[in-house]
Amino acid sequence: MLKENSETVQAVMADIGERAKAAAIDLRKTSAEQKDRALNEMADAIWNKRADLLAANAIDVKCGRETGLSTAFLDRLTLDEGRIRAMTDGLREIAKMDDPVGTVIAEWERPNGLKIERVRTPLGVIGVIFESRPNVTADAGALCLKSGNAVILRGGSDSFHSSRAIHGCLSEGLSAAGLSEDSIQIVPTTDRAAVGEMLKGLNGAIDVIVPRGGKGLVGRVQSDARVPVFSHLEGICHVYVDKSANVGMATQIVCNAKLRRTGICGSAETLLIDRAGASTLLNPIVEALKNAGCEVRGDAEIQESVSGVIPVEEEDWYTEYLDAIISVKLVDGVSAAASHIAKYGSGHTESIVAEDEAVVESFFAEVDSAILLHNASTQFADGGEFGMGAEIGIATGKMHARGPVGIEQLTSFKYRVRGTGQIRP
């Protein structure tokens, strides 16, 4: 580990930035075959060195236990053979995907004969700042390489040894395929000043930052970064059940949206029920939630209709519980639901359960979140579920990337214009 001295950190980070920029120029010209070969070599290296990875991970887990990390945190941190296998499967899947670079997104011809093509290019250098999950090292490294970008990874101090061990295997794979090891670099220090340097962009080297972690990390990145950021601060996802909904379907979708996994950003936090349908919808849905072990919070109106409901506070509507808790409210139809979502939501993912198509179209038009679903669970908010193969994260900004950020979203584009001697009159 480096001597933790801010001048040293600055110099080390500037050097990492320069090397990433040079690697990015080479990657722009690298063939799909070579990138895919590197990805498969990385998977081989990880599998062959799984004993070393488990040993490195054991050091992190032991430190984590000693410093009193939570069980959930330790679970995210811990590797086992199954998780290592999942990592290598992920790398091989990404290798099989189509290369986005060079794809012609649009083409047209002008009356003067100029042929214009809009073609995908890599973004350049991606900075990924993550916390506990060591597998992000492999996932993010692979997605960036596949999309032709160089990447600078900065993992959390708790997963320092695990991430470094995985990174070693990625370097091996790059080398074996004849690619520069600077294509995927990992910050060799846990000094927080390194993050500050990345947020300033390393003298223009970093094109975009992707933070992967809790609200604290993402909030800091969003407020301090001087380069574009692909991120979501939180996922306060809503399910709106319209009076035209099928009660059985609504119950299934709400329970799945809330409870399938409560700790992910696509889990529902608030249930909005159409007042005009409350007499048939409210009881069965809330009872099903309670029976599945979910705490239900609601105002006086909800408490009068169903037993065992805990009083809701204004604060609840703004809260991403990440737990088996849901807040419930009656609203006057789809427009009132849209207003509630606009006020309290985080622009991530919302679902409507309804049979009335006109109501669905209103929902789709009035709600401005990255992902809107009809008659489906909010837990589908995921790049894999969208068929993008894998995602580096989910973005709620409106610029460039929105929703799941897969390899396509990690590209930019340029124009190729072919003429036959045209000059402008």
Place this chain on the structure above:
Amino acid sequence: MLKENSETVQAVMADIGERAKAAAIDLRKTSAEQKDRALNEMADAIWNKRADLLAANAIDVKCGRETGLSTAFLDRLTLDEGRIRAMTDGLREIAKMDDPVGTVIAEWERPNGLKIERVRTPLGVIGVIFESRPNVTADAGALCLKSGNAVILRGGSDSFHSSRAIHGCLSEGLSAAGLSEDSIQIVPTTDRAAVGEMLKGLNGAIDVIVPRGGKGLVGRVQSDARVPVFSHLEGICHVYVDKSANVGMATQIVCNAKLRRTGICGSAETLLIDRAGASTLLNPIVEALKNAGCEVRGDAEIQESVSGVIPVEEEDWYTEYLDAIISVKLVDGVSAAASHIAKYGSGHTESIVAEDEAVVESFFAEVDSAILLHNASTQFADGGEFGMGAEIGIATGKMHARGPVGIEQLTSFKYRVRGTGQIRP
């Protein structure tokens, strides 16, 4: 005009931001017909009030003369009936274009039956900061409205009366079509603090800033803005003439690229000639430039081959002359040209003149600028010439919008997912 007091300015700007945000929510649901009606009503209002516009403009021009503005600046500032007609023609053209909002950009179905659509949505609120040209008021206002965005316009103090008069006509058009006048607002003060407030984003109200003006303005916006910016700092455009080029075509393209209009961002500043073809290419091209009144700068090698060449300094390669001056250099083939462009260019627009297709493909692959042309003049770097109808500017950033920024680039997107009760396993 407002009392120019920073607290007042802050309050006024915050109010403008809030009203723009509210207008943007309404615009999301506004039909194409209503927006187009407003655009045509604006054109009518401008034409009917052309006498008032000319009177307001005369005040600005008189002030400008008195304060000693340059002839070029006064020319950009001055309106006449022809320019007013061009403005109204522009508005009617934009009205005729297809509405980008609601367009399905991509759609696919998942094995579980979920139907996913990526659909264009407005970005929200655009801030446009411009200098002397009063017609930007109408152009930018119209492009933002067409793409469903609210806009906050901040014109230069020199065109204050002209811009306000044009803005009055835009408000009339919005009203006549039943749209909120807050859809297109103009900052009612020339206090520079207003620009500072816009760059901070007006409490999250502004989604993107578009600066229109010289390098000083754009540089300030790029360095100080805390929101995304669509812009280019300068257009240091290159023409590379390969040994395989047709001499006649190369001469025509170079002269057009440099001299058709020297003051626009797409005019060429540097000519790179393949050393292997210099004996046949250099003389005719440089002589043609000189005969057309262009000053030619080159190093000793160039000066030995052609007469009347002025010595070039290192600084020249970084310079956007915006004048009838060109710097010329011999390079060893397309890769050396690409390296020169990477070092000195601004990522805007570059052209290659060549008959050898393999060389052209290398150029397209190795050069990472927004617009690359083959056998065509760099002066085609323009949204209108690209068939986008009109542009609000040209962007050299890699995020979201790159190259000409037309109405499509002023949109974001969201996902609409249609299910039949799917829950995630």
